[in-house]
Amino acid sequence: xxxxxxxxxxxxxxxxxxxxxxxxxxxxxxxxxxxxxxxxxxxxxxxxxxxxxxxxxxxxxxxxxxxxxxxxxxxxxxxx
Amino acid sequence: xxxxxxxxxxxxxxxxxxxxxxxxxxxxxxxxxxxxxxxxxxxxxxxxxxxxxxxxxxxxxxxxxxxxxxxxxxxxxxxxxxxxxxxxxxxxxxxxxxxxxxxxxxxxxxxxxxxxxxxxxxxxxxxxxxxxxxxxxxxxxxxxxxxxxxxxxxxxxxxxxxxxxxxxxxxxxxxxxxxxxxxxxxxxxxxxxxxxxxxxxxxxxxxxxxxxxxxxxxxxxxxxxxxxxxxxxxxxxxxxxxxxxxxxxxxxxxxxxxxxxxxxxxxxxxx
Ligand SMILES: Nc1ncnc2c1ncn2[C@@H]1O[C@H](COP(=O)(O)OP(=O)(O)O)[C@@H](O)[C@H]1O
Ligand SMILES: [Mg+2]
Numbered sequence: 001x002x003x004x005x006x007x008x009x010x011x012x013x014x015x016x017x018x019x020x021x022x023x024x025x026x027x028x029x030x031x032x033x034x035x036x037x038x039x040x041x042x043x044x045x046x047x048x049x050x051x052x053x054x055x056x057x058x059x060x061x062x063x064x065x066x067x068x069x070x071x072x073x074x075x076x077x078x079x080x
Numbered sequence: 081x082x083x084x085x086x087x088x089x090x091x092x093x094x095x096x097x098x099x100x101x102x103x104x105x106x107x108x109x110x111x112x113x114x115x116x117x118x119x120x121x122x123x124x125x126x127x128x129x130x131x132x133x134x135x136x137x138x139x140x141x142x143x144x145x146x147x148x149x150x151x152x153x154x155x156x157x158x159x160x161x162x163x164x165x166x167x168x169x170x171x172x173x174x175x176x177x178x179x180x181x182x183x184x185x186x187x188x189x190x191x192x193x194x195x196x197x198x199x200x201x202x203x204x205x206x207x208x209x210x211x212x213x214x215x216x217x218x219x220x221x222x223x224x225x226x227x228x229x230x231x232x233x234x235x236x237x238x239x240x241x242x243x244x245x246x247x248x249x250x251x252x253x254x255x256x257x258x259x260x261x262x263x264x265x266x267x268x269x270x271x272x273x274x275x276x277x278x279x280x281x282x283x284x285x286x287x288x289x290x291x292x293x294x295x296x297x298x299x300x301x302x303x304x305x306x307x308x309x310x311x312x313x314x315x316x317x318x319x320x321x322x323x324x325x326x327x328x329x330x331x332x333x334x335x336x337x338x339x340x341x342x343x344x345x346x347x348x349x350x351x
Binding site for chain 1 (some may be wrong): 226229230233234237266268269270271272273276279280281
């Protein structure tokens with residue numbers, strides 16, 4: 001390494017920390033609702049008793065500090 | 081009533097078995113009636129680390145299936161009358177673990193012992209949930225290395241989601257042990273420091289254990305490193321054991337290299 005090389009190159013531990021912070025934040029976010037798939041199945045079963053549906057879509061959102069589950073039930077096209 | 085400590089990690093090979101063995105000996109030497117249970121079904125290891133591999137007749141499965149009484153399967157540790165060991169079975173079939181059966185075993189152990197250490201399989205293994213279900217506290221072992229730290233965060237997530245206490249709305253205490261610290265690398269900025277790791281994982285520090293050659297010797301001979309008073313890792317495990325027994329033991333800096341002797345530094349100058 002050149003005399004002032006250390007000024008340019010970030011130490012690897014620092015890079016590890018930065019990368020871990022991002023990776024773990026993403027991991028945590030995707031693991032907040034581990035039951036999501038099961039819930040989706042159950043919602044579909046219930047709604048299907050009353051009307052034909054195409055799909056159930058669940059989106060996780062964060063509005064300011066509030067977590068929101070946005071559940072969208074897409075019905076079968078009934079005009080056909 | 082005993083306290084159940086599950087010794088966990090995300091990925092394997094970070095030092096759970098080493099930690100379980102040493103902390104069990106350490107707390108037993110502090111006077112706690114202790115049992116250490118190998119829950120890594122199909123990968124029995126703790127018996128060798130404790131030097132008890134020739135003493136295993138019955139294992140955890142025999143007890144859970146009701147083939148033998150608990151006392152018949154508990155193996156005493158020679159160097160401390162307070163310590164007993166319960167072996168894992170070598171069958172690969174992890175379905176032998178059943179929540180009710182595990183529960184009955186843990187209840188029985190809690191009647192007889194102050195401290196129960198569970199040497200868990202890695203967080204990705206199927207037996208993991210059983211090993212943490214009845215935990216009062218999780219001892220999380222990591223190495224200062226990205227994949228170990230990332231995976232440990234997931235393992236902690238499983239404890240928070242799946243353990244009995246969490247499901248009852250209670251808190252499972254979580255303590256971090258950073259194992260295999262290389263002080264030279266930390267000083268050079270090429271290894272994550274304990275401070276960095278605590279920042280990332282946001283759990284309480286229980287102890288820092290340096291990388292130590294004596295650990296290989298210890299596993300070769302079946303005498304865990306805590307019994308070796310020349311070993312820095314052994315001393316670290318002893319400090320952690322005291323902390324687990326409620327003593328306030330200051331954290332020692334294991335991240336600054338020990339001053340090399342004069343001869344060594346001279347040699348370094350010319351190398
Ligand atoms: N502080 C340490 N210094 C040197 N080697 C270590 C240290 N801790 C663990 N090891 C070694 O790392 C390997 C894995 O340890 P082990 O306790 O079996 O991990 P796990 O139970 O998590 O799979 C073993 O060979 C052990 O001797
Ligand atoms: Mg192990």
